[in-house]
Amino acid sequence: MTAVRSVGIVGTGFAGAAAAILLAEGGVQVDLFDAKEDVGALGSGITIQGNACRALVRLGVWEQVQQQSYPFEELGLRAPDPAATVIAVIPDVKTGGPDLPATIGMYRPDLARILVERAESLGARIHWGAKVENLTQGDDDVELVWQDDDGLQRQRFDLVIGADGLHSTVRALLGIDVQPRRNGMGIWRAFVPRPKDVTRTDLVYGGPSYIAGYCPTSEDRIYAYLVEDAQDRTSLSPEEQVATMRSLAQAYHGPWDEIRESLDEDSRVNYTWFTEHLIDGPWNRGRVVVIGDAAHSCPPTIAQGAAMSLEDALVLSELLLAADTVDDALWQRFSERRLERAKTVVEASSQLANWLLAHDRDADVPGLVRRVASLVSRPA
Numbered sequence: 001m002t003a004v005r006s007v008g009i010v011g012t013g014f015a016g017a018a019a020a021i022l023l024a025e026g027g028v029q030v031d032l033f034d035a036k037e038d039v040g041a042l043g044s045g046i047t048i049q050g051n052a053c054r055a056l057v058r059l060g061v062w063e064q065v066q067q068q069s070y071p072f073e074e075l076g077l078r079a080p081d082p083a084a085t086v087i088a089v090i091p092d093v094k095t096g097g098p099d100l101p102a103t104i105g106m107y108r109p110d111l112a113r114i115l116v117e118r119a120e121s122l123g124a125r126i127h128w129g130a131k132v133e134n135l136t137q138g139d140d141d142v143e144l145v146w147q148d149d150d151g152l153q154r155q156r157f158d159l160v161i162g163a164d165g166l167h168s169t170v171r172a173l174l175g176i177d178v179q180p181r182r183n184g185m186g187i188w189r190a191f192v193p194r195p196k197d198v199t200r201t202d203l204v205y206g207g208p209s210y211i212a213g214y215c216p217t218s219e220d221r222i223y224a225y226l227v228e229d230a231q232d233r234t235s236l237s238p239e240e241q242v243a244t245m246r247s248l249a250q251a252y253h254g255p256w257d258e259i260r261e262s263l264d265e266d267s268r269v270n271y272t273w274f275t276e277h278l279i280d281g282p283w284n285r286g287r288v289v290v291i292g293d294a295a296h297s298c299p300p301t302i303a304q305g306a307a308m309s310l311e312d313a314l315v316l317s318e319l320l321l322a323a324d325t326v327d328d329a330l331w332q333r334f335s336e337r338r339l340e341r342a343k344t345v346v347e348a349s350s351q352l353a354n355w356l357l358a359h360d361r362d363a364d365v366p367g368l369v370r371r372v373a374s375l376v377s378r379p380a
Contacts (some may be wrong), residue, residue, distance in 0.1 A: 001324060002026060002027070002028065002320060002321050002322075002323070002324075003158075003159075003319075003320050003321075003323040003324060003325050003326045003330065004023075004028055004157075004158035004159045004320055004326065005028060005029065005158055006028065006029045006030075006031075006156075006157045006158050006159075007019075007023055007028055007029070007030050007031075007157055007158060007159045007160070007161060007320075008030075008031050008033065008142070008144045008155065008157040008159075008160045008161070009030060009031070009032045009033070009160075009161045009163055010032075010033050010034075010132050010144075010160065010161065010162050010163060010164045010169065010170050011032075011033075011034060011162065011163035011164035011165060011168075011292070011294070012032050012034040012036070012039065012112075012116055012126065013112065013163060013164075013165060013292060013293070013309070014111070014112070014115060014292065014306055014309045014310055014313075015163040015291045015292025015293070015294075015309040015310065015312055015313050016032060016034075016161065016163030016164070016292070016313075017032070017112070017115035017116050017118070017119050018055070018059055018115060018309070018310050018313035018314065018317075019161055019163060019291070019313040019316060019317055020032050020119035020122075020124040021059050021060070021115065021118050021119045021122060021124075022058075022059070022313065022314065022317035022318075022321070023317050023320065023321070024119060024122035024123050024124045025060075025122050026317070026321040028320075028321075029123075029125075030119070030123070030124040030125070031124070031125045031126075031127060031155065031157070032116075032119065032124055032125070032126045032127065033127045033130040033132060033144070033146055034126070034127070034128055034129075034130060034164075035129065035130065035131045035132075036128065036129070037128050037129050038128060039109075039112055039113050039116045039117075040109060040112075044107070044108065044189045044190060044191035044223040044267075044268045044270065045105055045106065045107055045108060045189070045191060045215055045217045045221075045222070045223025046105070046106055046107075046108040046111065046223075046306060047103060047104075047105055047201065047215045047300075047303040048069070048103065048104045048105070048106060048111075048303070048306055048307070049092075049095050049096070049102070049103055049303055049304060049307055049376070050092075050093070050094050050095035050096025050097065050100050050101065050102050050103065050377075051095040051096050051304075051307045051311070051376040051377065051380075052096070052304075052306050052307035052310055053065075053096040053100045053101060053104060054095075054096035054097060054100060054379075055307065055310035055311060055314055055380075056310070057096075057100070058314060059115070059118065059310075060118060061114050061115060061118050064114050065104070065106065065111065065114060068106060068107070068110045068111075068114070068218065069104040069105060069106040069217065069218070070104060070105045070106070070216040070217055070218050070219070071101035071102075071103070071104045072092075072101065072102070072103055072104075072105070072199060072200040072201070072216065073091065073092055073094075073101065073102045073103070073200075074089050074090060074091050074092055074102075074200050075089070075090045075092055075103075075200065075201055075202075075203070076088070076089050076090075076200055076201070076202035076203070077089075077090070077202070077203055077204075077205070078202050078203070078204045078254060079204070079206075080204050080205075080206040080207035080212070080251060080252060081253075082253050083253065083254070084204070084252065084253040084254025084255070084256065086202075093370075093373040093374075093377065094377075095373055095376050095377040096377075097377075103201070103303075105201070105215040105216050105217040105218075105222070105223070106217050106218075107191070107217050107218070107221065107223075127146070127148065129148050129149060130146040130147070130148045130153075131146060131147045131148070131169075132144065132145070132146045132164075132169050132170065132173075133145045133146055133147055133152070134173065135160060135170070135173050135174075135288055137285075137286045137287055137288065138156075140158070140287075141156045141157060141158055141287070142156065142157050142158075142159065142160045142286075142287050142288055143155070143156050144156075144157060144160055158287070158326070159287050159288070159289070159320070159326060160287065160288045160289075161288075161289055161290075161291060161316070162174070162288065162289065162290040162291070162294050163290070163291050163292045163294060163309075163313070164294055165292070165293045165294060166180045166275060166277075166293050166294075166297055167180070168290055168293075168294035170288065170290055170294060171279075171290050171294050171295075173288075174285040174288055174290070175285070176279060176285070176290070178277055178278070178279050179277060180275035180276065180277045180297050181275060181276055181277060182230060182273050182274065182275055183230075183273075183274045183275065183276055183299060183350060183353050183354070183357075184229065184230050184274075184357055185210065185227055185228070185229065185230055185273070185274040185299065185353055185356075185357065186227070186228055186229065186230035186231055186233070186271060186272065186273045186274070187225055187226070187227045187228075187271070187272055187273075187274065187300075188225060188226045188227075188228070188241075188244070188245045188248065188269065188270075188271050189223055189224070189225045189268075189269070189270055189271075189272075190223065190224050190225075190245060190259075190263055190267040190268060190269045190270075191217075191221060191222075191223050191267055191268040192221065192222060192223075192224055192259055192262045192263060192267050193220060193221060193222075193262050194216055194217075194218070194219070194220055194221055194222045195222075195255040195258040195259065197255060198214060198216050198222055198255050199216060200216070201213060201214065201215045201216075202214060202254075202255070204252055204256075205356070207251040207252060208228070208248060208251050209226045209227055209228050209248055209251070209252075210227040210228065210356045210357070211225070211226070211227040211356070212225075212226050212227075212249070212251075212252045212256065213225050214255065214256075214259065222259075224249075224256075224259045226245060226248045226249060227274075227356075228248065230273045230274070233271045236271075238265050238269070239265065241269045241270075241271065242263050242264060242265060242267065242269050245263055245269055246260055246263050249263070274299040274300070274353060275297050275298075275299075276297055276298050276299060276346060276349070276350045277296060277297050277346075278295070278296045278342065278343055278346045279295050279296065280339070280343065281335075281339075282331055282335055283295045283334070283335070283338070283339075284331050284334075287326055289316065289331075289334075291309070291312035291313060291316060292308075292309035292312055292313070293305070293309060295312065295342070296308065296342045296343075296345075296346050297346070298345060298346040298349035298350055299349050299350060299352070299353040300349070301349045301352040301353050301356075302345070302348060302349050302352060302369060302372055304345045304349065304372065304376065307376065308341075308342050308345055311338070311341070311380035312338055312342075314380060315334065315337050315338055315380050316334060316338075319333055319334055337380065338380070341375065341376075341380065344371075344372065344375055345372060345375075345376070348368055348371070348372045351368060352365060352368060
């Protein structure tokens with residue numbers, strides 16, 4: 001018998017949906033709760049490394065992901081000059097193993113939808129528009145209280161997983177006083193038609209932005225991004241957002257000339273700040289545990305955020321399905337397998353961002369990236 005028969009999961013993002021898939025597949029009754037009204041995800045695109053692809057294989061969605069993504073095996077570096085000179089082309093490490101792409105690009109809402117639909121197909125019940133209000137732990141269960149259109153609701157579970165993102169309600173209800181810290185950078189993202197010569201991610205370091213980059217997400221589309229000093233951009237209208245991103249992109253050429261001209265109000269232009277945080281200790285309090293962005297976040301400088309969230313779900317589900325009881329030994333095994341790995345990724349991602357902020361030209365970026373790639377190439 002598994003350690004749990006019923007699990008409540010707060011949040012339908014990558015970590016929550018992945019945990020729901022694996023637990024439902026293992027015979028556990030899963031209920032997912034999300035304050036949103038549907039599966040729609042914010043953002044334009046996402047870069048997914050090989051170790052995240054390995055997780056998607058385990059989740060049974062790889063065939064769908066392949067059909068709706070763009071694979072590539074190398075990274076390009078360009079100069080911020082009028083010719084957009086290619087400085088180097090670097091083979092990406094195949095962190096998911098030799099049979100998977102080194103990297104794929106994908107439209108983020110598509111991945112979110114694929115994972116949620118997979119969870120539903122396995123019997124997970126999803127409660128949309130459900131705002132969690134309280135958690136009360138008993139000796140061997142947890143009462144979850146939520147508010148929806150029908151009023152205040154409550155249900156008891158053997159375990160509750162908080163996978164509800166950066167500003168996690170579950171984390172706050174547990175009394176874990178860890179909050180995402182802004183690191184001083186902000187990022188513009190847009191979803192635009194793919195210039196025919198964009199077949200991989202290219203990065204430009206320098207110019208008015210710290211990073212100018214793009215990633216192909218399909219045969220037809222890419223997402224493009226510009227990283228600047230963090231600013232309050234909340235007052236900008238959609239038209240002003242497009243104009244601001246176009247203005248920043250004026251300094252970059254090559255494919256950027258076409259990208260810049262294609263930016264319009266249909267490009268899903270959005271702006272967010274980079275954050276970082278880590279619960280540097282147990283991620284559970286009794287029978288409630290937080291995973292994914294609720295437990296850790298980092299700047300997307302080495303593109304491991306989604307991978308860490310998916311890995312959290314895989315490891316937690318594996319342990320719960322293999323154990324007879326939820327006890328301290330289970331949580332100790334979970335911490336041993338996840339804390340240091342996530343901490344290494346958070347610290348490395350933040351270090352790279354800090355080097356950029358300091359304009360440190362002597363930083364050992366290749367060495368840092370190699371160390372992280374070596375770590376995440378090993379199964380979680």
